[in-house]
Amino acid sequence: MVLDTSYEPCDLVLFGTQGDLSRRKLLPSLYQLEKAELIHADTKIIGVARQSMTLEDYVDEVRANIIKFSGEEICEKTWQQFSERLDYVCVDMKDMNSYQTFKEHVDPSRIMVCYLATPPAIYGDICRGLNGCNIIDESVRVVLEKPIGHDLESSKVINDQVAEFFEERQIYRIDHYLGKETVLNLIALRFANSIFATNWDHNCIDHVQISVAESVGIEGRWGYFDDAGQMRDMVQNHLLQILSLVAMEPPTTLDADSIRDEKLKVLKALRPINASNVADTTVRGQYTSGFVKGNEVPGYLEEDDANTQSQTETFVAIKAEIDNWRWAGVPFYLRTGKRMPTKVSEVVIYFKRQPHNMFGDSFKSLPPNKLVIRLQPDEGVEITVMNKVPGLTSSGSMDLQKSKLNLSFSEAFADEHIPDAYEKLLLEVMLGNQALFVRRDEVEQAWRWVDSILEAWRSSSEPPEPYQAGTWGPVYSIGLLARENRSWYESKQSKKK
Numbered sequence: 001m002v003l004d005t006s007y008e009p010c011d012l013v014l015f016g017t018q019g020d021l022s023r024r025k026l027l028p029s030l031y032q033l034e035k036a037e038l039i040h041a042d043t044k045i046i047g048v049a050r051q052s053m054t055l056e057d058y059v060d061e062v063r064a065n066i067i068k069f070s071g072e073e074i075c076e077k078t079w080q081q082f083s084e085r086l087d088y089v090c091v092d093m094k095d096m097n098s099y100q101t102f103k104e105h106v107d108p109s110r111i112m113v114c115y116l117a118t119p120p121a122i123y124g125d126i127c128r129g130l131n132g133c134n135i136i137d138e139s140v141r142v143v144l145e146k147p148i149g150h151d152l153e154s155s156k157v158i159n160d161q162v163a164e165f166f167e168e169r170q171i172y173r174i175d176h177y178l179g180k181e182t183v184l185n186l187i188a189l190r191f192a193n194s195i196f197a198t199n200w201d202h203n204c205i206d207h208v209q210i211s212v213a214e215s216v217g218i219e220g221r222w223g224y225f226d227d228a229g230q231m232r233d234m235v236q237n238h239l240l241q242i243l244s245l246v247a248m249e250p251p252t253t254l255d256a257d258s259i260r261d262e263k264l265k266v267l268k269a270l271r272p273i274n275a276s277n278v279a280d281t282t283v284r285g286q287y288t289s290g291f292v293k294g295n296e297v298p299g300y301l302e303e304d305d306a307n308t309q310s311q312t313e314t315f316v317a318i319k320a321e322i323d324n325w326r327w328a329g330v331p332f333y334l335r336t337g338k339r340m341p342t343k344v345s346e347v348v349i350y351f352k353r354q355p356h357n358m359f360g361d362s363f364k365s366l367p368p369n370k371l372v373i374r375l376q377p378d379e380g381v382e383i384t385v386m387n388k389v390p391g392l393t394s395s396g397s398m399d400l401q402k403s404k405l406n407l408s409f410s411e412a413f414a415d416e417h418i419p420d421a422y423e424k425l426l427l428e429v430m431l432g433n434q435a436l437f438v439r440r441d442e443v444e445q446a447w448r449w450v451d452s453i454l455e456a457w458r459s460s461s462e463p464p465e466p467y468q469a470g471t472w473g474p475v476y477s478i479g480l481l482a483r484e485n486r487s488w489y490e491s492k493q494s495k496k497k
């Protein structure tokens with residue numbers, strides 16, 4: 001990518017720069033952008049945290065974290081350029097007086113990007129602090145991390161607090177799945193290829209599966225996770241964003257609101273799941289001890305700091321239906337869980353069988369076409385097609401076999417650096433492009449749908465189904481599809497342990 005000359009420099013402020021997200025993701029991603037020469041020469045990066053430290057110590061710490069988390073040797077030339085951009089300021093974000101010091105570190109004549117890598121509970125304080133020292137104007141952008149709220153009501157409160165000081169066009173809500181190359185490729189795949197564009201509806205598609213499996217557990221985040229659960233942590237945001245991209249109508253252009261308008265329509269068309277249908281359409285699970293990749297791991301209730309009575313779900317499977325013209329009668333099966341055998345995210349489109357069989361038994365025994373979009377880790381696209389078995393026959397019949405057309409990104413783009421999602425998203429914020437960020441109405445609509453399921457689970461008083469760590473979730477999730485004569489897709493990736 002070549003840097004557009006119209007791209008203006010900015011003061012990029014990382015609130016919460018001592019936190020896990022900043023250290024592990026944001027600063028290493030910014031360093032990669034530096035390496036790719038995609039940061040404007042005059043852009044400054046200002047770390048903000050409540051710990052008092054010298055700039056020298058901060059710079060040393062950033063370097064150590066880049067080495068630790070980028071997993072590569074540092075390039076001294078890049079580091080020299082990068083370190084010269086860094087600044088550090090100590091602010092207690094809840095103390096309105098401490099923002100005056102902060103003000104001295106930014107240039108009000110430049111664009112300011114405020115990345116709030118802090119608990120959402122203090123987003124309002126930060127906005128008030130910035131306002132109190134008179135540095136908010138229409139050029140300021142604010143980046144909000146997920147989760148925005150715990151439910152619809154609390155998300156409205158947080159969004160209102162931010163909206164008191166910022167217009168929607170200044171707010172960039174992160175869902176890091178929207179920065180993944182393969183998730184973005186869903187748009188290209190669907191709308192740049194007429195073979196898919198014209199076959200993408202209930203006439204041709206039988207059902208869709210979206211699986212986001214993780215092999216990790218809760219990684220020492222009991223406090224956060226137990227309050228959230230897999231539904232709020234993964235479904236409310238990442239899975240529903242993927243579903244929206246798979247199901248949306250073609251946007252008129254790639255501009256932010258064209259795409260977001262279409263995604264919102266999908267979220268609005270999701271059939272509500274409530275006490276009347278929750279048992280038939282959802283499965284929730286909680287992992288018990290087991291083995292993942294050969295290593296023994298504790299159950300959820302045995303994790304550090306665990307409340308042994310917790311009924312929080314670490315696995316969710318849902319049969320979602322989209323009540324609109326395009327998708328009538330096409331189920332979208334969603335599945336996500338922690339401590340599954342391997343990390344794998346895939347979208348699988350199952351096409352309908354051809355209406356008439358002129359090939360005989362070999363046609364009947366083969367599965368219909370399938371499009372597998374491998375989001376991670378072995379990124380790529382695979383199509384299963386039926387093919388004639390080559391050779392001569394005396395009967396005049398034609399034997400068929402299943403073949404795969406496989407595009408592996410790592411082979412096809414071997415020389416390309418596949419950027420981390422945060423690289424992409426940080427660049428887009430600096431460029432001022434909101435297309436890959438979630439609009440308020442999308443977040444709220446997703447909460448509406450998810451809240452109803454959570455409420456139905458609460459009122460059912462059924463505990464989550466146990467599943468052994470290192471398996472694909474509770475057996476009930478197999479039943480969710482089996483009773484409709486379907487089964488979860490098992491890819492080569494998902495068989496890799």
Ligand SMILES: NC(=O)C1=CN([C@@H]2O[C@H](COP(=O)(O)OP(=O)(O)OC[C@H]3O[C@@H](n4cnc5c(N)ncnc54)[C@H](OP(=O)(O)O)[C@@H]3O)[C@@H](O)[C@H]2O)C=CC1
Pocket residue numbers: 015016017018019020021022049050051091092093094116117118119120122145146147
């Ligand atoms: N970590 C991740 O992978 C992901 C994180 N997120 C979201 O990103 C945000 C940050 O997460 P994460 O980095 O993990 O959280 P951490 O708790 O690791 O970091 C939060 C940072 O905010 C700082 N902070 C909190 N209160 C104040 C205050 N009053 N004044 C100054 N600083 C304060 C903390 O400072 P101190 O160290 O002094 O307490 C800490 O450095 C959260 O909204 C989270 O949900 C989203 C997706 C993934």
Ligand SMILES: O=C1O[C@H](COP(=O)(O)O)[C@@H](O)[C@H](O)[C@H]1O
Pocket residue numbers: 214216233234
């Ligand atoms: O947002 C989150 O995502 C991660 C999974 O992200 P990935 O890029 O590694 O697929 C998840 O582990 C975490 O619990 C959640 O908060």
